[in-house]
Each structure stands twice: as structure tokens, then as C-alpha cells.
Amino acid sequence: MSFEERDHTADILMHIRAADTIGLFTDAGHALMKTMYRGPARPIEEVSVTITGQSLEHLLHGFLSELLFESEVQNIVFCEFEFQIRDGEVRAILRGEPFDPAIHGGGTEVKGISWYGLSIRQEQNEYACDVLFDV
């Protein structure tokens, strides 16, 4: 996993780097889950989602918004992600386990995924982006 929290007064700003777009989406997913929950999770339940969007940034924003929604509504802490990313579409399989406050409690409630500074850059041999979670 390659993400780190950077300072932002009001919200949670994550800097994410990966070798390819699938890695970037995977690490962004982990960054969101690590913000919301603590402790380990096992990949024992599975949810599939499909997101469409006009740009890679729209797809990442859409994926994270969907992950937040599924996690909150299904009450699942996701720990594994599998992607198929094509032009204008992401298909993802999310795996995790039901939220248990004794194991996963202690995180921060995320209200939404911000568009602040959300731009995916190709830097030398890797992809990088900043994502802000509104908390």
C-alpha cells in the first residue's frame, strides 16, 4: 500500500502513489477504509460495483463514493479490491467483513469525497494523486 496523510485543517487529505491505475484505485480504496476503520478485516463477503465516468478522475471519484456508500449501507469493512478499468468504466469487486466495533471501531466518519485537488498525474514510472475526504 502506498498512501500517506498530508496536513489539511478541516478534512483528511491523502497522497496516493502506485505503479499503474489499478494500483492507484486499490490504494485509494485502502486509504478510505483506513480512515473510516481500524484493525484488520477478512475478505469473507463480496460486493460488485460498476462506475462510469468521463475521465479517470471521475472514475476514481465515483469508485470512492460507491465504496463509501456500500461500506456504510452494507456495514462492511472492505480490505480487498479487484478492478477492470476500461475507457469510461470501472468494474470492481469489493471484499471485506461485517463491521465489528470491537475490532474496527475508532475511525473517522467520512461524509463524502471532495473534488479538491483531484487530478491524477503520471510522474516518471508511477501514477499519483491527492484525494480529500470530507469528514
Place this chain on the structure above:
Amino acid sequence: MIEGVVRKGEYEWELPVGFIPGMHVPGRFFLSDELTKTLEEGALQQLAHVATMPGIIHNSLAMPDIHWGYGFPIGGVAAFEYETGVISPGGVGFDINCGVRLLTTPLNPSDLAQKKEILDNLFDAVPVGVGARSSLRLSEKQLEKMMTDGARFAVAEGYGNSDDITHCEEQGRMKEADPAHVSRKARSRGVPQSGTLGAGNHFLEIQVVEEIYDEEAARTFGVEQGQVCMMVHCGSRGLGHQVCTDHLQVLEHAVSKYHIQLPDKQLACAPLTSPEGKAYFGGMAAAANYAWANRQIITHQIRSVLTRMCGIGYDDIRLVYDVAHNVAKIEEHEIDGKTRKVCVHRKGATRAFGPGCPDVPADYTHVGQPVIIPGSMGSSSYLLKGTDVAMNRTFGSTCHGAGRVLSRSQAKKKIQGKNIRETLGMAGIMVKAPHDGAIAEEAPDAYKSSSEVVSVVHNLGLSRLVARLEPLGVIKG
């Protein structure tokens, strides 16, 4: 001070037109010299960005709790012409109708010998923190009523009394609510969370009235020195967050459809009279109503605990008032000598209507609307009253709280939750939270001084001090 900012008075500063290209009006913000030390350049950029939006009237405004937010700065206020202006989720925030309410009790601190047990019972009665679920099982029909009727729905279901309704801003219900613009996704987030507090800076506090500044207003609001009060701070939960997310997608397209030039994508908006603008407003108002009902249900949970444990009557616990501090409203204001219909966005700002305004409850109208300003954990909260000055200068608006100065990660690095719990405990303030991390993130040092913020709006007359409340026990989400 940041280059280009012009000082206009002891507490007033201006961003002149031209501070950034495309500004239609100046930016104006209110800060003491002390508070300028924590002013972020990013927040001023956001204030300037708002000044470029179509139909903005007079000024892009920010209160002394200004800090960096989503789209608008937190503490931002802007009014837009109804016919030519726009509405933007960036001027409301993800947590639609995040707000605060104050309840009085007939108790004094010496009646709280069982304070720990009371706090434990409140913690059990009000679900808090990430992943917390309501014990209520709302049907589809009940959720629809909650979004249409707001606090009235909760009272009709047995969670309160009729006085509660009259003592809420908008009487706890925006009539423009249109649940047709609340998606299935938003509804599915809303069903399991009715009557839950949430996490982050949301809280439930046992407080005591420590000081009265305005005897007449305090008497009118039913507040007296030494009285135990309860304060609730929360919003529209996942339902409101999803309404914001859903409509941002639509409004992003509306920006190009209506040829709106914006310096920041986070200000996505649509004309107030457009189908997209009306849809967001209807959905936002439905989420606002959900939030009022949510705080009303929590009020019932508090009353149930206190009546059981303290031997007081249900109706002895009285709602002073309930204010929204993240919302957009259609209001009429006197502008350049004429009464005009405008859309006022308050993003981390509180309505502060003065004496005689028709929207102020009849029993408070000679004093003005109660304004409730929560402090950060362990610090003072304040009760103020709305003024004519606010009506004339800020579209009837004032500050909403303390405003952060430390990021959550900085706060956690610098401050240990356990230490804060102990320090506050020594000061007689008990803290209960699902985890110590939640306490560290929201530690008093992570925020500006609520006293300094409130003194600026008091000195400017944007609202006037009525009473100071100090915490005795805190439940953090």
C-alpha cells in the same frame, strides 16, 4: 495580513474586486487581530471564488470562524438574487443542516451526583461513532414523512411536544422539501441512522450556565445561572451526505449547460430557477428536515434518560432553540431600500434574525432569535441573540463555532486522547467516546478559541451575548 487584503475597521477586512479575476462583488470578513494569526490563505481564496458566482449580492462574507472548507470557506455567507442567482452544494456542505440545539433542565450541578451513570446511560441511549445504527426501524413511508415534515414528524411519532416545534428555526421544517429528489441510495443511508449522533465534531454535552450577560434575553429564553443544560450538535447523517454527492454530479453538468464560469469545480451550481437548481434545493430541504427530526429524536432519548435517572418531568426539559448552520434558504431581505427574495447560503454560519422578524418565535420576538454557538470539547459554549445589525449587514447571519486550527493528524500527533480525558476529568468534565482517537482529534487545542470568535461578532453587533455555558460531561461521536 495577506497581500491585497484591505483593513476596513477594527474587526473588518475586505478583498477588493480584482483580488482574483472575475469577482462581481468584494469579499468581506470579520476577524480580530488575534484571529488573523490562524487565517489560511486557502480560505481567503475560497472567499474570493464565491464573489465570482452569478447573482451574488453586495459581498461574499465570512465570519470570524473562517477556515478552509469544500467550495465556500467554512464560516461563509452569500446571498444570491432569486431570479438571476445560483444555488450551490459548495455553499451548504456535505452535512446538510448540521446544527445545534440547547435544552434547559430544572436541575443544578449538585443534582448530578450520578453524573457518570447519567453519561453512561446517555451513551447507551444515543448511538454514536462510525458504524452506529439506530434501534428505530423506519418504514419507507415514515422516512418520506421525516423528509417532508422534519421535527413535526418526530413529535407526531411521540418524540417530543408541540413547544419543540415552535422553538426550531423554520419550525423544524423547510416547506420546500421534495423527497422526489432524494435518491434510493440516500434513503438507504438514512433509514438505519435516524436518531444517531454520528462522529467527528458532533457531540452531546451536559453543560451548566456559568454566566449571564443579558438578563432580559436570558429570562425570555428561559435560561438562568447555575442551570444544567443539554446541547446536541449533529446533522443529516448519511442521507444528507448522499444528497450532496448525488446532486454535485448533476450540477457539474449544469455549469456547462448554463455557461457558468467558475474558478473552482467545488462551486458547481445551477440557476435557482433551473430544473437542476430546483431539484437540488428540494433534495437539500428534505435532508434538512431529516436533520431536524434526527435532533428531535435525540432530544427524546435525552429526556427519557433524565426523567428516569433524575426524577424530573419529560416536559421540564425545555427546548430553547434549534439552529441550522449548513443550509441554503429562500428569504426576504431589505436590500438597497427594497424587499427582495434571495437565496442565502450559510456554510458554517448561523441565522441570527433580529427582534420583530416574523420567523422568530412569538415568545422571543421582542428579543431576537436565539443563536447557539457550541465550543470545542471542554471549552465554553455561548447563547447569543440575533440583531438588526446582522439583518442589515450579513443577511441575518453570524458565526457558528470555534473553527479548526490543527488538522486531525496534527492533533493526534500532538495530543493523546487519554491525556485529554484525564486533564478534562481533573477540571470536572467527564468525556465518553467510542475511542480515544476521537477525543484527540477534537481536542480543545485543535480549535480556535470560541470566546475570541464570539467576542468579534458581539463587538460588531452581528449577534449579542446572552449567556456562557461550560461543559460538565461530553459524549463524542
